[in-house]
Amino acid sequence: MSSASLTDNRTVDVDRLVDRKLVLYFYLASLTYLFISMLGGLLMAFQLIRHNPLSGIEIFSPGRWRMVHTNAIAYGFLANALLGSMFWAVPRLTLRPVLSRLLSWFIFIAWQGVVLATAGGILLGQAQGLEWGETPTWIDPVALLGLALVVLNFLPSIVMTKGPLYVTLWYFMAALVWTFLTYAMGNFMPEYFVSGSAAGAVGGLFIHDLVGLFVTPIGWGLMYYFVPILLKKPIWSHGLSLVGFWGLAFFYPLQGIHHFLYTPIPMFLQYGAVISTIAVELVVASVIINFFGTLRGSGSAFITNLPIRWFYTGMIFYFLTCLQCAFQTTLTFQAIIHFTDWVVGHAHLVMFGVFGLWIQGIMTYLMPRLIGHEWYSRRLCEWHFWLSAISLAAMATDLIAGGLVQGHVWRALLPWDVSIEASMPFWVVRVFTGLGMFAGQIVFYVNIYRTFQLAQQGAPEAAPAARPALVGA
Amino acid sequence: MNQTTSAPPRNRRARVMTAVFALVILIPSMLGFIAKFIEFIAVFRGQGEGSFAVTPMVNYLLATTGFFCLFGWALLHGMFREIEAPKQRMLETEEWLVRQEAASDSM
Numbered sequence: 284m285s286s287a288s289l290t291d292n293r294t295v296d297v298d299r300l301v302d303r304k305l306v307l308y309f310y311l312a313s314l315t316y317l318f319i320s321m322l323g324g325l326l327m328a329f330q331l332i333r334h335n336p337l338s339g340i341e342i343f344s345p346g347r348w349r350m351v352h353t354n355a356i357a358y359g360f361l362a363n364a365l366l367g368s369m370f371w372a373v374p375r376l377t378l379r380p381v382l383s384r385l386l387s388w389f390i391f392i393a394w395q396g397v398v399l400a401t402a403g404g405i406l407l408g409q410a411q412g413l414e415w416g417e418t419p420t421w422i423d424p425v426a427l428l429g430l431a432l433v434v435l436n437f438l439p440s441i442v443m444t445k446g447p448l449y450v451t452l453w454y455f456m457a458a459l460v461w462t463f464l465t466y467a468m469g470n471f472m473p474e475y476f477v478s479g480s481a482a483g484a485v486g487g488l489f490i491h492d493l494v495g496l497f498v499t500p501i502g503w504g505l506m507y508y509f510v511p512i513l514l515k516k517p518i519w520s521h522g523l524s525l526v527g528f529w530g531l532a533f534f535y536p537l538q539g540i541h542h543f544l545y546t547p548i549p550m551f552l553q554y555g556a557v558i559s560t561i562a563v564e565l566v567v568a569s570v571i572i573n574f575f576g577t578l579r580g581s582g583s584a585f586i587t588n589l590p591i592r593w594f595y596t597g598m599i600f601y602f603l604t605c606l607q608c609a610f611q612t613t614l615t616f617q618a619i620i621h622f623t624d625w626v627v628g629h630a631h632l633v634m635f636g637v638f639g640l641w642i643q644g645i646m647t648y649l650m651p652r653l654i655g656h657e658w659y660s661r662r663l664c665e666w667h668f669w670l671s672a673i674s675l676a677a678m679a680t681d682l683i684a685g686g687l688v689q690g691h692v693w694r695a696l697l698p699w700d701v702s703i704e705a706s707m708p709f710w711v712v713r714v715f716t717g718l719g720m721f722a723g724q725i726v727f728y729v730n731i732y733r734t735f736q737l738a739q740q741g742a743p744e745a746a747p748a749a750r751p752a753l754v755g756a
Numbered sequence: 757m758n759q760t761t762s763a764p765p766r767n768r769r770a771r772v773m774t775a776v777f778a779l780v781i782l783i784p785s786m787l788g789f790i791a792k793f794i795e796f797i798a799v800f801r802g803q804g805e806g807s808f809a810v811t812p813m814v815n816y817l818l819a820t821t822g823f824f825c826l827f828g829w830a831l832l833h834g835m836f837r838e839i840e841a842p843k844q845r846m847l848e849t850e851e852w853l854v855r856q857e858a859a860s861d862s863m
């Protein structure tokens with residue numbers, strides 16, 4: 284056992300600071316759900332090109348699979364990976380373990396129960412009529428309780444930290460509270476308290492806040508932690524990072540209505556959403572400048588250091604999605620792209636291209652330390668990266684282009700069939716790009732499995748505590 | 757391990773950038789907020805379409821009030837003093853941890 288004293292008279296038990304096994308389990312659960320979700324995505328993609336292999340089986344009907352696809356991504360893949368990474372980062376940043384090990388394991392098991400029940404409920408036709416909140420209504424209170432326990436587990440170590448907080452901890456603290464409130468707002472208000480287009484407006488806030496107030500702050504918080512420790516230099520400007528944080532806090536919650544431009548929602552609310560979206564664009568620019576400022580002088584790390592490559596590729600995609608948003612938020616542009624595959628392309632670009640890539644970068648860095656052995660194959664790690672990044676870029680480009688075609692066909696008031704036929708080539712390409720992304724994951728799973736095997740055999744090349752070989756810079 | 761690191765020499769360019777971004781972000785956003793507030797008052801004056809908007813607006817105002825309080829608390833507790841110091845401390849903490857882990861591994 285290794286414990287060491289700090290100048291504030293605390294003793295840190297370094298070996299027990301992070302529960303590595305728990306982090307590993309969160310990651311394995313996350314990757315399992317990614318696999319299931321991708322299967323669902325592929326099935327839906329085949330359905331759209333009229334080749335559904337499970338045609339006629341009610342519980343596997345495409346509408347249900349689509350919901351499994353999106354929910355498994357949000358609550359299975361992203362939530363597990365982000366929580367696992369927080370279980371790594373928070374104790375290391377605060378030098379305090381989380382509130383309780385037992386509670387942490389309870390949260391892990393309970394969360395898997397929530398996700399599996401959600402998937403089961405959806406397949407059995409009990410979905411709630413709220414986009415991204417399809418979790419059957421009877422699971423909502425349990426999920427909310429789970430989120431409350433997460434807050435309880437993490438918050439004490441953060442608030443007990445003395446002195447000015449590092450930006451990552453600001454993001455985490457806010458995300459913990461935001462996620463709880465967002466989940467409550469989205470799942471309970473439209474269900475029990477408001478109806479009609481008011482419920483629609485709350486639904487818009489919910490889907491956007493889920494991305495912006497849960498995934499985004501934890502994602503950026505993790506980047507502010509992992510990028511400096513991998514580059515071995517501090518973030519370019521901590522002040523600027525705080526501007527980004529407070530900017531997100533004040534202006535993000537306003538913009539959910541931008542999903543509902545041209546709907547019966549009053550125009551002044553729609554304009555408000557457009558203005559706050561522009562404000563957030565500027566916040567985002569400040570964050571990106573900060574990260575690229577940090578990379579300056581260490582540019583070669585982008586090539587030699589694989590986790591850094593995952594992170595910065597994700598940031599480039601982030602910049603592209605925000606650039607898209609700048610266009611998307613204008614009413615002129617909305618008139619063409621609304622309801623088209625442009626939006627689906629945008630969704631994949633941000634969910635997989637940004638957060639998916641960051642998560643996989645973090646896993647590429649941490650897995651050897653969690654498993655206790657260096658990666659089985661660096662070449663497989665490279666394949667994982669290139670298959671994922673290239674296929675995703677191709678899928679997003681394909682869907683964005685397809686969306687523009689659909690929008691113009693609809694504007695020309697041509698029959699619906701015409702727009703379906705025009706979309707078909709784009710949907711075929713989506714199947715192939717999806718298979719590429721899927722292949723990238725299979726390569727990753729094989730690499731993880733072989734690394735486990737090496738660790739179990741006690742093969743000599745154990746992972747050094749500090750720097751796995753992929754961290755080349 | 758030294759937990760009380762002094763702040764590094766200030767990077768003038770970073771400070772200027774911070775100030776410029778703070779202004780560029782705050783001004784349009786303030787305008788957006790004021791516009792929202794005027795509309796909120798209109799709601800209570802009984803405009804037909806207004807009552808509908810109360811739910812999302814109240815949501816926003818509640819969330820923002822919470823953050824405003826947090827911001828005030830952070831300001832009063834010196835969270836923005838020595839604003840660049842946490843980034844150095846974070847790196848030192850991590851390096852210290854890595855050293856401890858390496859020592860523990862080799863035992």
Ligand code: HEM
Binds near residue numbers: 322721
């Ligand atoms: C094997 C790879 C994948 C394929 C083939 C695929 C395919 C699809 C399809 C067909 C849809 C429904 C589109 C529609 O209703 O018109 C969809 C929606 C969606 N997918 Fe995927 N997907 C894949 C991977 C992913 C991944 C890895 C993520 C996130 C990390 C993701 C996130 C989403 C989201 C957020 C939506 C909802 C989009 C919206 O409603 O606008 N997908 N996907």
